[in-house]
Amino acid sequence: xxxxxxxxxxxxxxxxxxxxxxxxxxxxxxxxxxxxxxxxxxxxxxxxxxxxxxxxxxxxxxxxxxxxxxxxxxxxxxxxxxxxxxxxxxxxxxxxxxxxxxxxxxxxxxxxxxxxxxxxxxxxxxxxxxxxxxxxxxxxxxxxxxxxxxxxxxxxxxxxxxxxxxxxxxxxxxxxxxxxxxxxxxxxxxxxxxxxxxxxxxxxxxxxxxxxxxxxxxxxxxxxxxxxxxxxxxxxxxxxxxxxxxxxxxxxxxxxxxxxxxxxxxxxxxxxxxxxxxxxxxxxxxxxxxxxxxxxxxxxxxxxxxxxxxxxxxxxxxxxxxxxxxxxxxxxxxxxxxx
Ligand code: SIN
Numbered sequence: 001x002x003x004x005x006x007x008x009x010x011x012x013x014x015x016x017x018x019x020x021x022x023x024x025x026x027x028x029x030x031x032x033x034x035x036x037x038x039x040x041x042x043x044x045x046x047x048x049x050x051x052x053x054x055x056x057x058x059x060x061x062x063x064x065x066x067x068x069x070x071x072x073x074x075x076x077x078x079x080x081x082x083x084x085x086x087x088x089x090x091x092x093x094x095x096x097x098x099x100x101x102x103x104x105x106x107x108x109x110x111x112x113x114x115x116x117x118x119x120x121x122x123x124x125x126x127x128x129x130x131x132x133x134x135x136x137x138x139x140x141x142x143x144x145x146x147x148x149x150x151x152x153x154x155x156x157x158x159x160x161x162x163x164x165x166x167x168x169x170x171x172x173x174x175x176x177x178x179x180x181x182x183x184x185x186x187x188x189x190x191x192x193x194x195x196x197x198x199x200x201x202x203x204x205x206x207x208x209x210x211x212x213x214x215x216x217x218x219x220x221x222x223x224x225x226x227x228x229x230x231x232x233x234x235x236x237x238x239x240x241x242x243x244x245x246x247x248x249x250x251x252x253x254x255x256x257x258x259x260x261x262x263x264x265x266x267x268x269x270x271x272x273x274x275x276x277x278x279x280x281x282x283x284x285x286x287x288x289x290x291x292x293x294x295x296x297x298x299x300x301x302x303x304x305x306x307x308x309x310x311x312x313x314x315x316x317x318x319x320x321x322x323x324x325x326x327x328x329x330x331x332x333x334x335x336x337x338x339x
Contacts, residue, residue: 037070037263039255041097042086044078044203046227050157050285051099051247052076054278061270070263078204083183090149096255099155099247103184109147112140112330117186118323119242119316120309121331125156125283127338128244136333141248148253152268153275155249156282157221159241163230164217167302168238171195171315180206180218186327187219189319190243194312203228210234221245223282226289231299238302242312249275 039062045051059072075081081089087108089095105113115121122128131137132154141151162168164177174194181187181198188198199215203224209215210233217234224230224245225237249271256264293299304312323331 037066037259039070039072039097039267040075040095041072041099042075042079042081042089042095043099044081044083044086045076045224047076048285049223049227050278050282051155052227053281053285054155054274055099057277058271058274061274062267065266065270066263070266078202082204083202090250090252093252093254097152097249097251099249101157101182102154102246102248103182103187105248106185107183110140110143111185111324112143112327113248114184114186115323115327115330115334116244116246117184117190118331119190119319120313121334122244125158128156128246129279130337131334132246134337136330136337140330144248144250145253150251150253150256152249152251152271155247155275156279157223157245157247158282158286160219160221160243160245161225161237162217162219162240162242163225163234163237163299165235167236167300168217168240169302169304169308170311177216178214180209180215186319186323187243189322190316193316193318206230207233219243221286222289222293223286226293231293231296234299236302237293237299238304240304240309240312242309242316 041055041059043051043055047053047056055072055074055076059074062070062072075095080086081095083100083104086095086098086100087104090098100108102113102116105111116128116131122131137154141153144151162179164179166173168174171194174191174196177196178199179191179196180201181191182203183200188200191198196217199209201209201215206215206218207228207230210218210230218230219240219242220228220230222237225234231237259267290301294301320331
């Protein structure tokens with residue numbers, strides 16, 4: 001259970017670490033006169049990633065558009081909260097906004113978001129955008145209101161690749177491996193379909209678990225792999241591009257309702273611009289991370305042939321058959337949109 005004084009101290013430490021003045025510790029408060037509003041945002045990845053950079057841009061946009069009246073304070077890299085407790089922190093009002101990966105919404109009570117985890121569902125970023133920016137994506141965001149969440153938009157990272165201390169080019173290479181996964185049933189089933197054992201771990205604990213040998217491998221876009229220094233613990237990265245990693249930015253309804261209508265508009269606009277920008281830099285960030293990884297010489301990268309990808313695709317097909325009914329209905333809508 002999170003207690004307010006502890007939370008307050010943690011935020012003061014974060015503000016100090018970020019070189020920011022300590023502000024009053026009430027949640028997003030609009031005071032009389034020179035009104036000051038503070039938006040507290042927590043996430044689990046490094047600053048130099050598509051998500052980290054986009055949220056920084058959001059912070060700058062808000063700062064500029066409000067003339068400094070509204071301040072966004074960001075705690076990156078699981079510095080304050082990890083995967084599980086960030087959601088609890090949002091519900092308790094210890095943070096105001098989050099940007100979890102779509103894979104983590106299942107554990108929050110929205111399993112339909114796990115359709116984004118389906119292996120080989122998307123082949124291009126453009127296909128992902130047709131879903132996120134279209135009717136299906138918007139309906140999914142609207143459904144978040146069932147748990148007092150306001151879905152504000154989607155953000156790209158990129159296609160995920162498989163890492164371990166061996167090349168993962170064929171289904172048989174996965175036999176017996178303990179693979180760290182996010183808390184998504186679809187991803188867990190994907191690993192089982194390959195003969196691996198899925199182990200759910202918080203993102204912030206993954207690198208250490210790999211280094212200690214608690215798990216043997218994992219999957220992520222290169223931007224996360226590189227900035228978490230997973231290359232120090234993984235000899236091989238196989239460029240499988242088997243599934244997508246994206247995010248949804250959410251606010252708690254209670255916080256949102258406390259904002260003045262004009263501020264809600266300002267925040268939406270600032271975020272909308274940042275997300276559109278973020279979606280243009282995600283590929284670049286992943287390409288840059290791959291180049292840096294290759295230059296480091298720490299991890300071998302393996303490019304799969306189409307035939308090798310096809311074998312992985314076939315091995316992962318049981319995941320579709322095992323899909324729970326509500327998610328399967330959403331999948332039908334995705335397929336009819338993609339044609
Ligand atoms: C993230 O990109 O937010 C984390 C992804 C993961 O947990 O693997």
